[in-house]
Amino acid sequence: MNRLWIAGALGGLGQTVVGVAATLLVDALAGGVAAGLPQTAQVxxxxxxxxxxxxxxxxxxxxVGLAFGRSPARGDVSR
Structure with a gap:
């Protein structure tokens, strides 16, 4: 159970870091109007x-539900 908790925590942290980085990148490239779009799309x-x-x-x-949820990340949505 400890490994599962750590994996979940690291996954959530990674998702948050990527969301913040995408928001900062969009803000730098497109300006403040579009800065919230990456987080909005994720949610x-x-x-x-x-x-x-x-x-x-x-x-x-x-x-099966976990595999189905993970399939877009692996690129095999059509399966």
């Missing part, structure tokens, strides 16, 4: 995917 994507992943987990089990 909306997670909110849209959560019900699909939950439904997949409920129907086919936790492992």
């Amino acid at each position: 909306l994507g997670a909110a849209g995917a959560a019900p699909l992943i939950a439904r997949s987990s409920a129907r086919h089990g936790r492992g």
Whole structure:
């Protein structure tokens, strides 16, 4: 359980760091108006995917739901 907690914490930290870096990059390139777009896209994507992943987990089990949720990061969404 300790490894799972550490992995979750590091994953959350990494996601936050990337979100902040993307926000700063967009602010530097496009100005203040578009600075919130990376974080907005991240939140909306997670909110849209959560019900699909939950439904997949409920129907086919936790492992299948986790694999389904991870598939966009691996690039195999069509499977």
